[in-house]
Amino acid sequence: MSTKRKLNEPSIQAVGLTKRYGSFTALDSLNLNIEGSKCVGFLGPNGAGKTTTLKLFTDLIRATSGEALVNGVNVHTRKKKALESVGTLIETPEIYPSLTPREALSMVAETRGVPAVERKTRIEEAVSEVRMDEWVDKRVGKFSKGMKQRINIAAALLSDPRIFLLDEPSTGLDPRGMSEVRDIVKSLKGKQRLIFMSSHLLSEVTDICDEVAMIDHGKLLVYDTLSNVTSRFSGGENVVEVGFLRPIDGGVNGRIAAGVPGVTSAERVDDRNLRIRFSGGASTQERLLSYLVGMNLGVISYKPASSALEDVYLSLIKDTK
Amino acid sequence: MSSTQVESASRVPSSLTQVRVTMKYTFLDYFRSRRFFILLAIVLLISAALTIVIGYYRPPGLLSSDLSFYSSWWGISAVLLTALFGIFFGGDAISGEFQNRTGYFSLSHPVRRSSVYIGKWLAAFLASSIILVVFTAVTLGNGVYYFGSSLPYQFGEAVLFTWFYLVAVLGSTFFFSSLFKTSSYAILVTAVLFLFAFNLIQLLVANFAQIEPWFILTYGSQIIGNVLMAQYPAHITTANGFGERTFTSYNATIPEGLAIIAAYFIVTAILGLVLFERKEFT
Ligand SMILES: Nc1ncnc2c1ncn2[C@@H]1O[C@H](COP(=O)(O)OP(=O)(O)OP(=O)(O)O)[C@@H](O)[C@H]1O
Ligand SMILES: [Mg+2]
Numbered sequence: 001m002s003t004k005r006k007l008n009e010p011s012i013q014a015v016g017l018t019k020r021y022g023s024f025t026a027l028d029s030l031n032l033n034i035e036g037s038k039c040v041g042f043l044g045p046n047g048a049g050k051t052t053t054l055k056l057f058t059d060l061i062r063a064t065s066g067e068a069l070v071n072g073v074n075v076h077t078r079k080k081k082a083l084e085s086v087g088t089l090i091e092t093p094e095i096y097p098s099l100t101p102r103e104a105l106s107m108v109a110e111t112r113g114v115p116a117v118e119r120k121t122r123i124e125e126a127v128s129e130v131r132m133d134e135w136v137d138k139r140v141g142k143f144s145k146g147m148k149q150r151i152n153i154a155a156a157l158l159s160d161p162r163i164f165l166l167d168e169p170s171t172g173l174d175p176r177g178m179s180e181v182r183d184i185v186k187s188l189k190g191k192q193r194l195i196f197m198s199s200h201l202l203s204e205v206t207d208i209c210d211e212v213a214m215i216d217h218g219k220l221l222v223y224d225t226l227s228n229v230t231s232r233f234s235g236g237e238n239v240v241e242v243g244f245l246r247p248i249d250g251g252v253n254g255r256i257a258a259g260v261p262g263v264t265s266a267e268r269v270d271d272r273n274l275r276i277r278f279s280g281g282a283s284t285q286e287r288l289l290s291y292l293v294g295m296n297l298g299v300i301s302y303k304p305a306s307s308a309l310e311d312v313y314l315s316l317i318k319d320t321k
Numbered sequence: 322m323s324s325t326q327v328e329s330a331s332r333v334p335s336s337l338t339q340v341r342v343t344m345k346y347t348f349l350d351y352f353r354s355r356r357f358f359i360l361l362a363i364v365l366l367i368s369a370a371l372t373i374v375i376g377y378y379r380p381p382g383l384l385s386s387d388l389s390f391y392s393s394w395w396g397i398s399a400v401l402l403t404a405l406f407g408i409f410f411g412g413d414a415i416s417g418e419f420q421n422r423t424g425y426f427s428l429s430h431p432v433r434r435s436s437v438y439i440g441k442w443l444a445a446f447l448a449s450s451i452i453l454v455v456f457t458a459v460t461l462g463n464g465v466y467y468f469g470s471s472l473p474y475q476f477g478e479a480v481l482f483t484w485f486y487l488v489a490v491l492g493s494t495f496f497f498s499s500l501f502k503t504s505s506y507a508i509l510v511t512a513v514l515f516l517f518a519f520n521l522i523q524l525l526v527a528n529f530a531q532i533e534p535w536f537i538l539t540y541g542s543q544i545i546g547n548v549l550m551a552q553y554p555a556h557i558t559t560a561n562g563f564g565e566r567t568f569t570s571y572n573a574t575i576p577e578g579l580a581i582i583a584a585y586f587i588v589t590a591i592l593g594l595v596l597f598e599r600k601e602f603t
Binding site: 021055058059060061062079080081082083084086088089090091092093094095096098099103104106107108110111112113139152155 | 332333334336338339342343345346347349350353354421422423424425426427428429430431432433599601602603
């Protein structure tokens with residue numbers, strides 16, 4: 001095993017990580033090395049082994065063989081050290097029902113050693129980040145599922161850790177809540193955090209993740225950057241969606257297709273959005289972006305098409321059946 | 322949160338601090354929960370009933386000496402009460418973390434499982450102790466009313482032994498609580514054992530097998546009642562039974578009783594901790 005981990009870069013690492021329940025293999029010799037500040041989406045169908053993986057990384061279950069390391073530290077043998085700077089949200093936890101969010105979060109803050117002078121403000125910040133200010137002094141017992149999930153997210157954010165292990169963080173949240181979670185994760189990325197997040201929402205993953213890992217039947221199928229994954233599995237083509245500030249005319253797509261070598265098609269989704277397919281990876285991407293900006297049409301967004309990830313997902317998952 | 326890219330300012334505290342934190346919030350949870358007040362109500366009811374009955378009927382046997390007063394009052398209720406503490410505070414303490422999924426909230430942090438176990442145990446001990454203090458106070462109130470403030474030293478011993486027994490009872494119930502993932506099993510087993518099974522086994526072993534039941538916790542707990550007797554009963558008494566058969570009865574000596582209680586605590590605490598350490602959240 002190579003440990004050429006850069007110092008001070010957050011990392012999580014699975015080495016031959018295996019979990020069996022009797023004769024059933026829930027996780028089959030997972031090898032995964034994630035390093036640096038980024039968001040990694042963890043995808044796979046129901047029962048694929050995502051939660052199992054995350055539980056192994058928080059020592060909620062024990063590996064049959066292999067090990068889970070956080071910043072190079074074995075989570076099972078040295079849990080306290082390994083989880084020092086890890087915020088977690090595994091399988092919609094329940095909070096002691098007679099406590100209020102303020103108390104439950106104080107418990108987390110004290111357990112994790114948030115300095116006493118900062119506790120109050122940290123708790124209030126975390127609670128307001130998940131829009132639960134009104135409820136901070138009400139007992140958790142009567143909260144709805146989504147409200148509890150918001151408090152769980154606040155608990156993960158509370159000690160400002162460097163690594164986040166999140167299991168379907170937007171489960172149970174309303175549409176606004178889901179979008180707020182996306183904003184929270186994006187802002188974490190801006191603060192040099194490593195986020196490893198399971199999700200069934202491909203649009204969410206496309207929107208906020210830099211890399212994806214896909215798993216099925218306990219086996220890792222792929223782990224790569226989002227654009228590599230989508231291009232590798234769409235015959236070397238990337239698909240991006242470009243949004244414009246002003247309505248675009250019908251000729252724009254033709255000009256792009258003709259003007260940028262590597263672009264194979266550009267279709268109008270509506271009058272402010274284009275879907276562009278291209279091959280040639282990063283170099284085409286660079287040309288395309290500068291061409292788009294050069295056209296002065298007010299490019300306001302540029303992202304891999306979520307449908308592209310869906311295509312990859314469906315083809316990969318079908319293949320393993 | 323506005324901190325910069327440097328390592329976050331949090332530094333995980335010592336396990337001792339984490340034990341204290343768990344204890345504090347578990348206690349808060351107990352204190353807020355109905356069970357604390359149900360137990361308190363039970364204790365107050367028992368106390369009120371005893372106070373009224375004794376005050377009204379003034380049973381001459383019971384009031385013949387301070388020792389016989391404390392013996393009837395404390396000797397009868399303390400052991401039963403302690404069993405209730407175990408059932409109420411210990412039964413679901415650990416199993417609830419699995420069954421109610423609160424473990425996902427309390428354990429997915431840089432904290433040892435043993436710290437959580439010990440913290441919860443201390444919270445249960447504290448909650449039980451508060452109620453036991455109330456019961457002791459009522460007992461003393463009555464005792465002082467009838468016999469003045471000079472207390473028999475045996476009562477002090479009995480109270481001390483009761484607290485010691487509480488330690489073992491909570492140790493055992495926490496063990497059952499980490500043995501089962503379903504709280505109702507843990508509570509049921511605790512209740513059955515402490516309310517009659519131990520006594521029954523003890524009876525069978527002592528009376529029919531004629532073996533000293535030194536391996537039964539309730540045998541050890543008899544020192545609480547025995548110490549309040551005018552004369553501490555003999556360790557082994559052999560009497561002539563029917564015909565040629567002799568009949569032997571046993572009473573734990575104080576050191577023996579203390580040793581049994583201590584052994585139960587130590588063994589169950591170790592087993593409970595090991596079980597909890599190994600248990601999986603599946
Ligand atoms: N205690 C257990 N005993 C037997 N099998 C188990 C146990 N716990 C989990 N499994 C199995 O392990 C497999 C992986 O489960 P896991 O919860 O990791 O899936 P997942 O990828 O998180 O799925 P989902 O998307 O539905 O959350 C499943 O097939 C599940 O049935
Ligand atoms: Mg899952």
